[in-house]
Amino acid sequence: MDMVVVVLPGDGIGPEVVAQGVKVLVTVAEKFGHALKTTQADIGGLAIDKHGTPLPETTLNLCQGSSAVLLGAVGGPKWDDPSAQFRPEDGLLQLRKGLGLFANLRPVKVFPAMADSSTLKPEVLDGVDLMVVRELTGGIYFGKPKRRWETNRGRRAVDTLAYTEREIERILRVGFELARGRRKHLTSVDKANVLETSRLWRQIANELAEEYTDVTLDHLYVDNCAMQLVLRPSHFDVLVSENMFGDILSDEAAILSGSLGLLSSASLARIPSTEGRRRRRTMGLYEPVHGSAPDIAGTGKANPIATILSVALMLRYSFNLHKEAGLVEQAVASVIEAGYRTADIAVDGQKPVNTTQMGQAILEAL
Ligand code: IPM
Numbered sequence: 001m002d003m004v005v006v007v008l009p010g011d012g013i014g015p016e017v018v019a020q021g022v023k024v025l026v027t028v029a030e031k032f033g034h035a036l037k038t039t040q041a042d043i044g045g046l047a048i049d050k051h052g053t054p055l056p057e058t059t060l061n062l063c064q065g066s067s068a069v070l071l072g073a074v075g076g077p078k079w080d081d082p083s084a085q086f087r088p089e090d091g092l093l094q095l096r097k098g099l100g101l102f103a104n105l106r107p108v109k110v111f112p113a114m115a116d117s118s119t120l121k122p123e124v125l126d127g128v129d130l131m132v133v134r135e136l137t138g139g140i141y142f143g144k145p146k147r148r149w150e151t152n153r154g155r156r157a158v159d160t161l162a163y164t165e166r167e168i169e170r171i172l173r174v175g176f177e178l179a180r181g182r183r184k185h186l187t188s189v190d191k192a193n194v195l196e197t198s199r200l201w202r203q204i205a206n207e208l209a210e211e212y213t214d215v216t217l218d219h220l221y222v223d224n225c226a227m228q229l230v231l232r233p234s235h236f237d238v239l240v241s242e243n244m245f246g247d248i249l250s251d252e253a254a255i256l257s258g259s260l261g262l263l264s265s266a267s268l269a270r271i272p273s274t275e276g277r278r279r280r281r282t283m284g285l286y287e288p289v290h291g292s293a294p295d296i297a298g299t300g301k302a303n304p305i306a307t308i309l310s311v312a313l314m315l316r317y318s319f320n321l322h323k324e325a326g327l328v329e330q331a332v333a334s335v336i337e338a339g340y341r342t343a344d345i346a347v348d349g350q351k352p353v354n355t356t357q358m359g360q361a362i363l364e365a366l
């Protein structure tokens with residue numbers, strides 16, 4: 001298998017965690033005889049400083065010519081001025097849009113050895129294994145008009161939540177397909193009691209359910225869903241939602257696993273099929289869900305696990321390397337089992353390891 005991967009370290013702790021992810025990728029490629037070619041490029045605040053834009057043409061072109069992108073994180077206080085022309089985050093949003101990555105997958109699992117380190121009771125966390133499927137290139141993030149202006153009664157701003165049938169259908173299909181390969185339970189999240197886009201969403205979900213008769217579909221309002229996620233999280237299998245709901249719910253779901261430092265993500269340009277027939281490659285962007293954490297950048301405190309698990313998702317979804325993906329996930333689980341903890345997941349009495357030591361432990365387990 002030829003693997004062409006673009007590496008975008010970005011800002012803050014991005015470069016530190018990505019370095020560990022790349023080592024894992026290199027090790028897997030060597031071990032299983034896959035030809036790996038990685039190229040590094042700029043994005044985010046770093047790209048604003050170097051090129052005057054958060055997503056340089058060269059970066060986008062390079063990504064378009066590859067089959068997978070590994071990204072660290074973007075943003076930081078240096079670029080936080082609300083009146084600035086560009087923000088580092090714009091680079092990420094433009095990249096998602098530019099690569100057509102409409103499907104964002106965020107799996108959440110609880111490592112048994114860590115059930116005690118959560119802020120939630122261990123019995124609530126028992127059996128938690130869910131996947132948030134977030135629509136990523138539409139909704140309120142991208143709808144037009146989106147602007148800010150002066151009126152004679154003060155400043156005004158508008159964002160627009162808009163969806164087409166096609167956009168809704170394809171993301172719901174991702175949810176149904178993934179549920180089909182798991183516990184066959186899909187929860188569609190909306191705000192159909194208030195929003196017109198949500199009513200369309202719910203209607204299309206019900207129509208598709210007639211095609212996916214093996215999957216049980218239920219609907220939850222997003223506010224109720226936020227509550228159920230901490231009340232009885234093990235009830236969920238696959239959740240599917242519009243862009244901003246998914247953004248919020250996935251941060252919430254992340255704390256189930258103990259830390260945002262553990263949550264990986266895949267953003268895909270195509271509906272993954274559970275039938276395993278597909279041999280074509282799927283363009284994907286893989287990134288930890290956590291941000292650039294500027295407060296700990298350079299301290300060695302960053303947890304590389306979210307990035308390493310994102311590498312596993314890359315192997316699975318972009319390259320169809322299911323065995324390799326599973327081995328990376330097992331290596332992470334065994335290192336946690338063995339008691340290795342970075343600062344974000346260490347509890348009383350546990351001596352934390354640094355970013356590189358955690359990466360090294362996982363490499364050795366591989
Ligand atoms: C995420 C992040 C991004 C988002 C930001 C950095 C633009 O919060 O990937 O969840 O809102 O999509």
Ligand code: MG
Nearest residue numbers: 247248251289
């Ligand atoms: Mg977010």
